[in-house]
Structures are given as structure tokens and as C-alpha cells.
Amino acid sequence: MNRRGSGCLKDGPGVIGRNCRRVDGIAKVKGSAFFAADRKIDGMLLARVLRSRVPHAVLNKIDARSALEVPGVVAVYTASDIPGENRVGIIVKDEPVLVDDRIRRVGDALALVVAESEEALAAALPAIKVWYEELPGIFSPAQAMAGGAPAIHGQGNIQSVTRIVKGDADSALKEARVVISRRYTTQMVEHAYLEPEAGLAAVEDGQVTIWASTQNPHYDRREVARVLGIGQNRVRVVQAPTGGGFGGKLDISVQCLLGLAAWKSGRPVRMVYSREESMEFSPKRHPCVIDYTSACDGDGRLLAVKVKIVGDTGAYASYGPATLKRAAVHASGPYQVPNVFIEAYCVYTNNPTAGAMRGFGVPQVAFAHESQMDLLAGALGLDPFTIRLRNCFQPGSATATGQRLIQSVGIGQTIEQARAGAVQLGVLGGKR
């Protein structure tokens, strides 16, 4: 039967709002999807990165002569082999593709080995000699922000500050019935996507094509072109089927290194991270320290919030400044608060880089603002749903940034429906 039929819809009045089968579903279920690690080209080489084992050091010298003598090793590339700019980053170009001066975290890429086999790679990596001078490390934002702390990037360790000021929070606190101040801390976590970072690059007719597991192929194209010092007309990035990302595949991982290896060697090159490599060197969720003060009147109506958020972005900015900015914008929650003072700091340390991860700073502040709502409710003997309904945005409300919300403001609906759902299931009922 003709798959296309008459072009008429088979069921339902329209295709919008229908549970259409996923267009990639069959290939994923049958295991026939062609992930980057599944791809092969004749004459393909394999690549692996030599990474720093120390968190902070001045790199003096890399000697790869012994590694080049390992049978099957084709090349070892270091920073001096990069034809274009040796810095990448979505917001701030602060991360070297291969370290040229300073090591800023455990896992910084020092050299790229390209070889005929995994065995040759395994033998070559330990044969590379690295001379460096270790520096004292900075492992907490508090240490990084303290006066006299050495600057990890040469211009102070506070990468960015976002401030949101509305009304007069300090005066409002004085008039409040209830004031609650607490410190919240959140941990660093890993994205844990099923598929580790992987890619394959090949050069044909003076154009390099890179198939990669990625969340942003057009950004990858820009960075590869800059690093190779060529126009975007000579770079093509094709997103291979991607086994999850959750923000962890927004930054450059294998793309520039593969581009370099294929460009310099003239042969196709593939690189696939091991699980450990992926977990150790991919960006993480920002650990945050959040100092939160909330104030409300006797009816539980919010009068003011004061929030200070400090996020550890690790050695490189990655998406850090945007994550902390978003955390600031969302710090007062989906509630109308007339007086707001919010500060969010994105701070460099010698810890692993923290970047984008599903929620982008908001899971951290939601833990804080929702704990605060329950504490306020508890102080006044209010039900947790009641205090939220009393404060939540309505059409016409203004956010902390003064943005007027006109339509599609569903927070009240979600509170009502979640409560009704919980009552219907018997989750709520007897107890309250």
C-alpha cells in the first residue's frame, strides 16, 4: 500500500496535539541509528587526548618524540600546530583547544595523539613527556573571591555579576510580619547522557566535514573555522544522532580537535570519549551557595526577597555567566514580589568547568525559593498551596525584572490542577 495514501489524515481532526509516532523512533528502537561512534571511513585514524592531571600549573614544555616512535602513531599535535585562534567558548573565548600557557583544571587538553589503532594510542599517551610548574589551586568561590587571590584568567576571578533591584527590599523587611533567612547549598552534578561525546572528521576538496554528537552544530562550525583559521565555507558540521545532551553537549568537545587532526593529517579521524573521560572532562551543573531572605505580611503576601547566589563555574566560563544571570531572573520564583534585591556571581576556580545543564541555574534557586515559601507558610500556619496561590503571577503581574506578563500565565492553573490531581489520587486528603 502506498505509504502516502491520499494525503488525508488517518485519525484525529488534525496533526497538532496528536501523539504522532516519533520520526526517529524505529531507528532508535531497532538500533539501526548511525551514531558518530558507529561511523567508519576507509583509512580512518583514531585520536585520543593527553590531559592534565594537575589542576593549576604553568605549562613549560611537551616532548612527544618517544610517542611518535610508537608503531602506528601518525602524529602528535600540540598548541603550536593550531593554525587559527586557540581559544573557544560560547560566551567568553577563554578555553584553549590545546593548552599553550597555563593549565587551569584537571583534564585540560595538552596534546592530541592520532594513530592507526587503540593499542597505539594507549602506548603513545604515557610516552609523552610534559614539564610544568605547579601553582597553588583555588577550589572554592569563597577562596577565589577573597582579596589577594591569584587571578585564574588574569582579570579577577569574578567572571560576571548580575544585579536585579526593584523597589526597596531593606525597608520592606522592616515592615514585614515574617522574615526568614537561610543559606542553601547545591552540589555539582553530571548530565549522564547515554552516549559519550564522539565524532568523525574528514577532509575532501579542501573542505572539512565533522559528524559529531552535539546540541549546536552551527556554533561548532564557527568555532572549528576560527580554530583552523579558515572560512565557514570550508567547514561542514553534521549533527550525528545524539544520545542525549541535557546541556552537556553545548560546549566544544571533540569538534575542534577532530577538525585539527583531519586538517593536518589529511586523513579521516574518529574520536570517542570513554565514560570516565566524559564524566571527568565534560561541563557540569553549577554548585551554588544561595543566601535567601524572604519577607511577607500577616496574610502570607510576599513583601520582599533578598538573594545572593554564588556559582562555581570552574576553570572556564562556558555557559556560566548566562546560567547565573538566568538564576537571578528566576530567583524570586513565579511570585509577585514588590521589593527585590538579587545578586548573582559567576566565579572562576580550578574546579571542573560548570556549564549548561537542564534548568540552567533555576533548579538551584527553585530549591531555595520553594523551601522559603514553606517556611513562611509554616510561620503563619498557612497551607503550602494557599500561600503559593496567594502570591503567584496573574495576567498583569510584573516579574522581578519589571516585565509585565500579559497572557499565557498558567502558574495558578498548575497549582490548582496539581492539587486536584493529588487529591484525586489520595496523595492529599486525610492528612491536610
Added chain:
Amino acid sequence: MKKRGIGVGCMFYGIGNTGMPNPAGAFLDLTDDGTVLVLTGCADIGQGSSTVLAQIAAGELGVNIEDVLVVAGDTGVSPDAGATSASRQTYISGNAVLLAARQAKEVLLEEAAGIMAAAASDLCLRDGHVWRAGEKTPLTVKEVLAACRKKGKLTLGSGWFNPETTGMDETGRGAPYATYSYATQVAEIEVDTETGKVSVLRLVAAHDVGRAINPKSVEGQIEGGCLMGIGYALLEEVKLTEGRIGNPRYAEYLLPMSLDVPEIHAIIVEEPEITGPFGAKGVGEPALIPTAAAIANAVADALGVRFYDLPITPEKILAALSAKGDGSARMGEIT
């Protein structure tokens, strides 16, 4: 002893990048046999954007989703759609695809108007047919395509969309997002006061997504997000010593496993967004955001002790119960 608790978590989430342009583009080619070829820079990373974009193209052109082929994330053929991040692709790339489809549709409707001696504004496409003033006509989209080709007319479209935002000034004033998604989750948990283990029994997750283009896909996002939120609340932590990760393996890094999956009741709330494609906003990140907050509040409800430090591990719970003077926990400590 097992203690039960209930907690609530709410959130809002701005769709798209914060206070900066973040456009997406799309190309569309309606081929001779009725295939709708969509070229988009939007990377489908498993979240289902290619399916949603196919539905949007099919919805605008009034054809089957089976007629749509989405080619995504190839810089050699597709325009830039920005990152698959910020819960932005359904809203932003969805609008780009919608506009591209509309452009191709206008060519078809103009041709159909000529064939039928009607005004193009009276016509629409649905079920693979041309409809006139709300009535299905025998003229099919394929016949109109054939008529176009006979005259040498191609049926192409391109579209791009950039959400309307402003930057933020030095006091943070501005409208950094064009629209926001909202959610409330209720967690029911049980704490074993002897072991300190928290079991999440049920989660009720109500999410305002504007309009669910594909409800099953929205539910999938909510369920996956809830699981990630359980890990964030109770289990996951990258352990660092002087910048080194001590647990870079799944044997040591605790994730929620299938036995940790509670009953998850997803409730889709639809408050249509007028600037969204068919009213849609986004759900990718909102799915996870309130979960840890709701669980933390449920633990406080169960124990009368509040935790300010994630993750809320059995060790922290036992230490807190011991400090509070709870008998069952203290017994283990008297040695």
C-alpha cells in the same frame, strides 16, 4: 519506622536565551510528489524536536506527518537554528518552520484560487485537500502542485523567528524572555528513619506548556525530568578533592535506577501563548526544575527537619535525626 511526607514545588521558566537575540531559521521544499522537506538547524538530541517540527509543518500545510521529511542539524544544508537549549526549539524553531510552511502554502493557495476562480483568502488546506469557506473541495494538494509545476512554479518557503526580548539594564530591568512556562509538582515520599533512605512514592506534575503539539512527547519530557530531579534531590553528587573528580564512573556516581521510579502523574495544562506555534511554549527544562524542591519540602513534612543542602542523602538524614534526638536513629549511634 517509615514516615510519609508531602511537598509542593513551583517554578516559572523563560523560554529562549536571556535578554538577547536568539533566532532560528528553517527552509521548506514541497516536492512534486507531495513530500514536505523541512531543513532545520535544530539538533534533535532525543527530546523529539524533529517530530514536533514535522507536526507543525504538516499542521500548517494540512497534510500527513508521514509526508514530511525533516533534515536537521547539517550546516551544509540547513540554516542556523541556534542551540538546542533554553527549552527554546519548539517555540523558536517551531515558529520558523511554521513561517516557512506558510510561505510555500501561499504559493499553493494562489494557484488553487486560479483553478477554482476563488479568492485565495477563502481557501485553506486540510486533509490533503483544498477547502473553500469551510467546505472540503475535490481539489487535492497534489493536483495543485502539478498545476504549479506545469507553469514552472516551485513551492518553497523560508522562515525565521527571533523572540521579542529586551536586554536588562544595570538594575536588571527588562523583558528578557518573550514567554514563560510554568509548573507545579507535588511529591509524596516516605523516609525510613532507621536507614535514612527516602523513597519517592508518587509525583503529580502539572505543566503549563502553552499547547502540547505532541502530548506523549510532553509526558515523556515530564517523566524524564522528574527522574533527573529525584537524582538531584537525593542521590547525585560529583565529589571533588582539590579539583579532581573522585567518582567518574556509574558504579560510584549514584543515579536513579528503574527501581527508584515512582508513579508519575503528568498533567498537561494548556494556556496558549499567542506568539507560539499553535500556542506552544516549551517543557524540556521545566520538567525537572520543581522536583527537587517538592521532594525537599516533602522530607521536611515527613520528619519535621528541613535540609538546606542537596543532595539529601541517608547519611545527612540520620545525622539530623540523631541531632534531633529521634530514638530509632540514635540507637545505631550508641556503641
